[in-house]
Amino acid sequence: RSNGLENSAFVLDQQSSRINTRHGIIVTTKLQDIEDEDDDEEEEEEDKNNVGFEKLSGEGHRIGLFVLKIRQRIIKLIEKEKTLAIFGLKLIFIIGFIIYFGFAMSNRYGTSAFPIRGNIFRGNSGFALLFLVLFTIFVIVWEKFLGRSIEHLYQHISTSTEENEICIAIRNIRHRLSWIWHFLVFIAIALYVGLTVERNRNYISLIGIVILILIGTIGSKHPHQIRWTTIFYSFVIQFLLAAIVIRSEFGFQFFEFLGKEVSKFMHNADSGAVFVFGKTYQEHFFVFKVSSIIIFLGSVINVLYYLGAMQYVIGKIAWLMQNCLNTTAAESMNAAANIFVGMSEAPLMIMPLIPTMTISELHAVLVGGFSTMSGSILATFIFFGVPANHLIAASVMAAPGALGFAKLLLPETHHSKTTWKTVKNAPLPIIYV
Template sequence: MVHHAMSIVGFIIFAGISWLLSSNRRNVAWKTITSGIALQFLIGLIIFRLPVSYRILIWLNDAVVALLNASKAGSVFLFGPLAASPGEQGSIGFILMFQVLPVVIFFSAVTSMLYHLRVLQIFVRLFAKLFHRTMKISGAESLSSAANIFLGIESALVVRPYLERMTRSELMLILTTGLATVASSSLGVYVAFLTPVFPQVAGHMLSASILAIPASVVAAKLLVPETETPETLAAVPPDDESERSKNLISALIQGAMEGLKLAAGISALLIAILGVVALLDKLLGALGSLFGMSEPLSIVRILSWFFYPFAYLLGLQSSDVPTAARLLGERVILTEVVSYNHLAQLITSGQINDPRTVVILTYALCGFAHVAAVAIFVGGTAVLAPSRRDDLASLGLRALLAATLATLMTGSVAGIFSSGQQVLLR
């Protein structure tokens, strides 16, 4: 109970930080904030405490795992034993390039086909109406936020006709929801890492993306309150069909090509970021040795110090706090791909063996809240709305802060309601 109480305290503090750093505390729409908080707690209650929800999570998890297994057909055909995961026949060990990144291409293709068939739109509009009616955000914000549950940067396309005329607060929320959630095409990467040690992870990640939307609304609307009247305040706008593929085969091809770009982008970012961080770590290590530090100084180590109190406020066991702080710090600079990979390794090695800790970290790490993603989302959205480039650029780091606080709030909600009893670790 003590740890659950700390999760509540953490949630309050994370929301409080958003308010303290607000650009205009006098204009905060408290009905939106309280509705967003209430919706988070309601979703958390449904996810973790309703027996039927557990069965739904298992069903969703099995569906994602089935897709994950299906994705191996193409990669095994192309790469042979290189694509075989550890433990499978012919495997020569774990190789991210051949065993994980092909999943991105497959999931992107499937998502594109579901979008063409208007299957995704059904769920997007349902969630959009829910967010619009409960939190009183604009229709365009609701639609973009709902799309972020399933899509990545391309979620901005669903509100493309309105981007140029959006208020600054609306742009802030669009960036925040993008950074605080994960795309379905990337979801397969994290599931591939964690399923061997956390079999139900896929269902929880889908839940985390849903939970992240009201959390993003709370953080974004506290940091940058609405001071204007949004154009789509009255209703959720209709779907923009201009980006829809002409037929199913075209959708599959387009999705696969987009997935290839994403996989290449992930590879490029990992190579560049890990290399630059390694270089900076050498410089910091040399600096630390001048001052006689017993352990080498590094960027991740510095960030782990910064995130230590935040990890503590998530309500984790004391022994897990330093490790969690390091994972949170890694996410900001090295991306969530590295953090989830390390989380899987920590579970495998037994360094993290508390199921509740695993659930909390799964939710708290579930988002593109890192430096590289800011450039991707700001740049990608600016292409769609060139006249708002300066506004988007000025909101980038603030959106990263909001997304980080939002993911911490989702982790806190998981900590409040999860006991870890229904979580199996292998």
């Protein structure tokens, strides 16, 4: 029979409902009633916050009610299709960025980087944005596709050759004759210095390095435990970076370009300073101008930490230093972080690992903090007229040198408990969450 005809006193409700059990009693509630109850609860909560005030009469104007209903429907749709909503937001962001990037690279509306004319670091104002976009695309492709494939291939090759007698013999020979490689590196650097130095006065700095190493060796707590390969290659990396920056035309122009772009980026804080303090803000140079750039740069660094960009870049630099200097994961991570942030912020990246670190590792963390400058101090020096390219190059060069000298004064005497797995799994500090 048709619904509701068996008993004319009742009409069957076809609307969806929800069944709840309260104190052993089955209670059926319509979904519409539940939604109305939620709205009533919100109104009651609002009324509690406005105790003692008489409520306005009327329901409000129609336009406002229409906007309210649209907003509620959008919120319910997002809650119901959360994955689809996130995908839609990402798609809108990507489309918007592509449009922005196109206008930014055009001659008419932006600073063109197409075509790249002559020297890529001079006369191409849009090259910085172009480089960042291409670098980001490369990192995404590498991490999503290429990196995992290469890692699986490397693990397969390592597993297959682990018990191979020929491979074992080659590894043993390479380990025994490693001193030949160190000697060849030393000879190459000595020949380069001897053939390129034009004034004998330049050898004074070389004598200073030797004296510092001697003083460090004499004052070392465990001179018999010093790993000389770590000390040697820390200065080798410093020397190579100095040669790239000073002697190489490409390196000099690259760091000059990097310094100009950093200075240009920091000057964006001037607009905020004018908005807050007025056009005469430069009359109080340090309080209004320098403090503004410190706050601006600190905010940018925190955003990059939240997005994971800082951890990625710092992690790659730390991995490179660990493999070159044979240092532990935690101290390498801290030394790499000190290139970008100060000695109070860098240890936050390894904060969960600090209780498990050795005295030598903690000493390396402290030395690394004193050897470099943070982003805010870097900005302060730049605004006082120090060339940005010199400061950036000095910070990059100081990181491996600090690790080497720390291991000279207080060598490692125990096995470290920190590995790359523990560093990667370390939770993000609460200030960046």
